[in-house]
Amino acid sequence: MMIGISKLLLGLETESDELRYGDDSGSVKQIRAPSCEDGSERPVVVWNMTKRCNLKCVHCYSSSTAERDPDELSTEEGKRLIDDLADFEVPVILFSGGEPYLREDLFELASHARERGIRPVISTNGTLLTEEKARKSQECGLMYVGVSLDGLRDVNDRFRGQDGAFDRALQGIRNSIDAGNKTGLRFTITRYNQDDLAGIMDLLHEESVERMCMYHLDYVGRGEEIRQHDLTGEEKRSALDTLFEKTQEINEDGQRFEVLTVGHYADGAYLYMKLKEEDPEYAERVYGMLRQNGGDGTGQRIACVDWHGEVYANQFMRDHSFGNVRERSFSDIWTDTSDSIMKGLKNKGDHVKGRCASCRFLDICRGGSRVRARAIYDDIWAEDPACYLTDEEIGLKLEIEA
Secondary structure, eight states: EEEHHHHHHOOOOTTTTTHHHHHSSSSSSOOOOOOOTTTTOOOOEEEESSSSSOOTTTTOOOOOSSOTTTTTTTTHHHHHHHHHHHHTTTEEEEEEEEEEOTTTTTHHHHHHHTTTTTTEEEEEEEETTOOHOOOOOOOTTOOOEEEOOOSSHHHHHHHHHHHTTTHHHHHHHHHHHTTTTTTTEHHHHEETTTGGGGHHHHHHHHHHEEEEEEEEEOOSSOOOOOOOSSOOEEEEHHHHHHHHHHHHHHHHHHHOEEEEEEEETTHHHHHHHEEEOOHHHHHHHHHHHHHTTTOOTTTEEEEEEEEOBEEEEOOOOSSOOBHHHHSSSSSHHHOTTHHHHHHTTTTGTOOOOOOHHHHHHHHHHTOOOOOOOOOOOOOOOOOTTTTTOOOOHHHHHHHHOO
């Protein structure tokens, strides 16, 4: 689900290179891609372990609330889920929410995942990340802390529905870094905050934050309610140009700064086209890495389990459950292709329609967001309505002329 901008643009080695590109040749310690006897892929699993949250963000895909859901998976059920994921050779579990730091058993569950050989990471709004919680995050074995900020102070606080959220999240980032946790930032770009992108990256440089993920808006949960505030195609291109420029600037200034985009594989094609103008030979190497990455991993390399135990194709595709881990194991649910959607997601290239079906970048994109397609066209296999590449760029006009 991620495109390593700093990897592709600058060759920056990261611990996820083997998972994303099948590349284990670097000097950075790798997250090992599991070797499965049946040859199938094992997904990174997002566990939305609680619906409860202390904020009310305008784009929240899980429509989280201030109240805890009384039917969320218990500690013991969570451990059974983790055991099943470990037996299935899942490489990473991402604890998310809601706000996962509101679960008192978070550290126990993260420690259990680490003991079972799964890499545990967390996505948090950062406002509750005190010095104590940061220290416990390190002690229990959480291997990455991703903190969400969606703009500088005023913009972020409006975006997240609470005054002071920016300052508390920034302090949470500082606490996490001071405790020795690998710490990064998650930024969802919309018209609300596009003008803050460069300022956010400058802030991360000042704070020595080593990783940033820029998310494109998916139209689900409260995010569906603000889809009219998604960027236009030209605005997306401008944002990416800023992202590329600041990524290069910060790394050239001596800080190791990993930058990724999430939720739009057209970003890979856009970067490839820009690189091809400057260095065609290197651009083809980048295209090979994008092909190895394979585009959108929904239903293949990314999965989601919610607080009730429902299994989804990713954390945003929440209108179709494939089963519940209280009734069947995750491994059984994930490998059962009797569901036509699950079967189709295993080979999206044969099912996507419209511009996506004829796109010359299908092998590095796999049709983009199925969530946005369903939200706009009520058809999971329709073209991604937020694709910002032109017909000429994706090869449609060339086909017509031929």
